[in-house]
Structure formats: C-alpha cells, structure tokens
Amino acid sequence: MYPALTYSMPFFISALFVFMVALLALKRRRLHGGWYLTLICLCSALWAASEGMLYLGLDIDTSMRITFVQYLGTAPVSALTLLFTLTVFGPDRRSDRKWIRPLSVAAAVIILLVWTNPLHHLVYTNYYRIDTGPVPMLGLEHGVVWWVIIGYQYLLLTVLTVILVRQIRIVSASMLRAQAILILSAVMIVWLLNAVYVTGNSPVPNMDLGPMAFVLMAVCIAWGFFRYHLLDIVPIAKAEIFYGLKVPILVVDDKDRILEINPAGAALFGIAAALATGKKAGRVLQDHPALIELPRAAGTTEVCLELAGHMRFFDLSVSILNDRKKRPLGRVIVLQEVTQYMQVDDTMHENERLQGVLEMAGAVCHDMSQPLMAIMGYLDLIAMELAPNHRLSPKIAGLTEQSGKLSEIIRKLMRITPYNAGKYMRDKISDADKCAR
Numbered sequence: 001m002y003p004a005l006t007y008s009m010p011f012f013i014s015a016l017f018v019f020m021v022a023l024l025a026l027k028r029r030r031l032h033g034g035w036y037l038t039l040i041c042l043c044s045a046l047w048a049a050s051e052g053m054l055y056l057g058l059d060i061d062t063s064m065r066i067t068f069v070q071y072l073g074t075a076p077v078s079a080l081t082l083l084f085t086l087t088v089f090g091p092d093r094r095s096d097r098k099w100i101r102p103l104s105v106a107a108a109v110i111i112l113l114v115w116t117n118p119l120h121h122l123v124y125t126n127y128y129r130i131d132t133g134p135v136p137m138l139g140l141e142h143g144v145v146w147w148v149i150i151g152y153q154y155l156l157l158t159v160l161t162v163i164l165v166r167q168i169r170i171v172s173a174s175m176l177r178a179q180a181i182l183i184l185s186a187v188m189i190v191w192l193l194n195a196v197y198v199t200g201n202s203p204v205p206n207m208d209l210g211p212m213a214f215v216l217m218a219v220c221i222a223w224g225f226f227r228y229h230l231l232d233i234v235p236i237a238k239a240e241i242f243y244g245l246k247v248p249i250l251v252v253d254d255k256d257r258i259l260e261i262n263p264a265g266a267a268l269f270g271i272a273a274a275l276a277t278g279k280k281a282g283r284v285l286q287d288h289p290a291l292i293e294l295p296r297a298a299g300t301t302e303v304c305l306e307l308a309g310h311m312r313f314f315d316l317s318v319s320i321l322n323d324r325k326k327r328p329l330g331r332v333i334v335l336q337e338v339t340q341y342m343q344v345d346d347t348m349h350e351n352e353r354l355q356g357v358l359e360m361a362g363a364v365c366h367d368m369s370q371p372l373m374a375i376m377g378y379l380d381l382i383a384m385e386l387a388p389n390h391r392l393s394p395k396i397a398g399l400t401e402q403s404g405k406l407s408e409i410i411r412k413l414m415r416i417t418p419y420n421a422g423k424y425m426r427d428k429i430s431d432a433d434k435c436a437r
Contacts (some may be wrong), residue, residue: 004057004135011052019045036084043080046073054138060129063138068115075110075149078156079103081187085160088183103156110149123149154195160187251321253330256281256294268307268335294318294333302338312339365410372410376403 022041025034050070054063083099117123122145130137164184248265252258258276266273269285276284285291290303300317319332379400386393 004055007055007135008052011048011055015045015048015052018048036080036087040077040080040084043073043077046070047077055135057136060127060138064127067138067140068117071111071114074153075114076104076107078153078160079107082156082160085163085183106152110152113145113149122146157187248335250281250333251330252281252294252333254328258284259330265335291316294331296331303335312337314338361413365413369407369410372403372407376400376407379403 018041022038022045025037025041047070050066050073053066058066083103086099114123122143124140124146125143126141128139130139161184164181164187245262246264248268249260249262250258250265251260258279258281261271261273261276263273266276269288271284281294282292288305290305295301295316295318298318298320300315303314303316305312305314314335314337317334317336319334321329321332379396383393383396383400386396
C-alpha cells in the first residue's frame with residue numbers, strides 16, 4: 001500500500017464511521033437533541049476526512065486550502081456538543097436556546113478569522129512543506145489567535161465536562177447515568193488525543209490524532225442508540241417537574257422568605273413569581289389570613305381560602321428541606337385542593353340526614369294515622385245519630401273536613417322522596433307538596 005494511503009486511510013475510515021452514525025442520528029432528528037447530534041457527526045466527519053486529505057501528498061497551497069475548509073468542522077463541533085449536552089442534560093429543555101446565538105457567532109468569527117488569515121497572519125504566521133517523512137506533510141507556525149481559538153474550544157469542553165459529571169453524580173436512574181458516561185467518554189477520547197497534538201507530543205510529528213478517535217466515538221454513540229436508547233429516553237429536568245406541576249408549590253427559607261413559587265401557585269394567588277421571590281411570605285400572601293403564618297413543622301393541615309369570592313378548601317402539606325449535615329434550610333409548601341371532596345362529603349352527610357328525616361316522618365305518619373282513623377270513624381257515627389237539622393251537625397261536618405285534610409297531609413308525608421326546602425321567615429322548611437310530587 002502506498003505510504004500516503006497508510007497515513008490517510010485511518011482518517012477516512014473514521015469519517016465513514018461517523019457519517020454512518022450521522023445517518024442513524026438523522027432518523028432520530030425529531031427526538032430531543034437529535035439535530036445537534038446529527039450536526040456533530042457531520043462536522044466530525046468533515047474534520048476527519050479533511051485531516052486524511054492532508055497526507056495524500058498534495059501541493060502546499062491545496063493542503064492549506066483543505067486546512068481552511070477543515071475549520072467548517074472543527075470550529076462548530078465543540079459548540080454543538082455543548083448545546084447537545086445542555087439540551088439533554090441541562091437544567092431544563094430550553095437551556096440551549098439562550099446559548100445558540102452567541103456560540104454560533106463565535107464559530108462564525110473563528111471561521112472568518114481563519115479564512116482571512118492571508119490578510120493578517122494572526123492564526124498561522126507561516127506554513128511550509130515537510131519532506132523528511134514517508135509522506136509530505138504540512139508544517140504550520142501558529143499565531144496568537146490560534147491559541148485563543150484552542151483556549152476557547154477547551155473552555156467549552158470544560159463546561160461540557162462539568163455538566164456531564166454533575167449529571168452522573170445527581171441522576172438516580174442507571175440508564176440515564178450510563179448515557180451521560182457514554183457521551184463524556186466519547187468526547188474525552190477525541191479531545192485528549194487532540195491535546196496530544198496541540199502540545200506537540202504527537203507520535204507522528206505534525207499529525208492530529210484526534211480525528212482517528214472518531215471511530216471510538218462512533219462506536220460509543222451507536223452502542224448508546226441500541227443499548228441505552230440514546231435520545232429515546234432523556235432525563236426530565238427537576239426544574240421542568242417543579243414548573244410543570246399543576247399543584248401550587250411554594251419554597252420558603254427558614255426566615256419565611258419565598259425562594260420559589262411555581263406557575264400554578266402564582267396563578268392561584270394572582271401574583272407574579274418574579275416579584276414574589278425574596279419577599280416575606282406573610283407580606284405576599286397578606287390577603288389570605290390562613291397563610292400569613294406558615295406551619296414550621298412537617299405535616300398536613302386543612303386551610304380555607306377565599307379566592308375570587310368563593311371559599312375553597314386545601315390540604316396544606318409541609319416538607320422540611322435539610323442540607324447534607326441535616327441542618328434545616330427551608331420548607332416546601334404544597335397546596336392540594338379538596339373543595340370538591342368537601343362538597344361530596346357535605347352531600348353525603350345531607351343525604352344521611354335526609355334519610356333519617358324520612359324514616360322519622362314515616363314512623364310519625366304511621367303512629368298518627370291510627371288515632372286519626374279512629375277520630376274520623378267516631379265523627380261518622382255521631383253524624384249518623386244526629387238529625388240533619390241538629391245544631392251540632394255543621395260542627396261535626398267541619399271536624400270531618402279538617403280530619404280529611406289532616407289525612408291528606410299524612411299521605412303526602414308518606415310519599416316524600418327528595419328534599420326540597422324553601423325559605424320561611426328566617427328559617428328553612430320543607431315544601432311538602434313539592435317533595436311529594
């Protein structure tokens with residue numbers, strides 16, 4: 001095999017492997033972080049392929065142009081990796097949005113500085129051909145801007161490493177921890193080999209071995225897809241849980257100052273979360289006397305709040321926050337509305353009372369019907385013995401009529417099923433006619 005292919009082939013193989021992973025990531029582009037991973041692989045493939053082309057024995061000017069093109073891959077790859085990490089493992093799923101513009105501008109500035117190097121020579125002060133080895137190589141003398149670019153790239157790498165290490169420490173799910181370890185391992189392999197080149201300790205002088213490690217990176221990412229469901233299963237940020245819950249939550253310190261309040265809590269009390277933070281809870285919630293003095297002990301109590309002119313009931317749960325030395329830091333206050341359950345409970349009690357009233361009414365009606373029937377029988381006997389023009393006949397007829405009305409009332413009471421009450425002076429009484437119907 002020609003010496004040029006011996007030097008170049010490992011880089012081309014790395015580029016091919018990473019490009020295949022890019023196609024695999026492209027199928028998952030709609031998943032969380034899918035586009036970032038696709039772009040990372042494409043930039044890495046360009047980096048590796050262009051590095052391999054530098055050892056094909058091309059003329060010095062062509063090699064220099066390839067070096068300039070190579071920055072289309074090397075300039076944005078660190079920024080894209082950081083954005084991918086922020087998207088998947090950041091405090092919330094929108095952590096990357098505020099960094100997209102500055103990181104994109106920085107990558108564009110790097111490419112512009114490199115491509116305009118012939119005008120200012122701040123990135124490369126000189127370049128030349130090296131013919132002492134088996135294949136011709138491009139020799140470069142670095143300017144001050146090149147070292148600034150390297151420092152910037154490793155700064156991004158440091159931030160990325162901190163995020164991943166923190167994720168490895170705090171996440172509880174073994175699969176999510178494995179994803180973080182996998183990504184960290186792939187990134188560290190590439191940049192550690194690149195650091196060997198930057199420090200001038202490459203076993204092959206003037207050769208950047210970093211792109212060769214893309215084979216390992218590709219294997220790690222592919223293994224992550226199939227073994228750990230990379231991108232299919234992503235960690236849910238704690239901030240998203242806090243702000244996404246529909247239950248009102250307040251976090252206060254030991255001096256009753258509000259540290260956090262989620263959107264559900266801010267909406268319930270009609271306050272702005274940003275304005276409430278740092279203020280005394282009693283001052284912010286002064287319109288709600290039940291919450292002016294928040295409980296300090298862990299447990300659950302019932303509170304009644306007047307909101308929008310309606311009385312609403314809540315179970316107020318208090319959890320104590322402690323530091324690693326078990327010293328109290330503050331409390332988490334959770335309000336779970338139970339108004340509906342209270343109304344159901346009241347309805348059940350009302351039904352129980354109604355059942356008792358109906359049973360008592362039935363017993364009373366039964367006891368009253370027997371003497372009433374006897375009275376009506378005696379009235380009939382008396383009416384039969386009196387002459388039609390007797391002076392007591394009208395009175396006996398009146399008593400018979402009233403006894404009939406009383407009997408009708410008893411029959412209505414016996415037919416009562418619903419409870420229908422109406423106002424009567426200052427009290428409420430049952431409407432027997434409506435109830436009987």
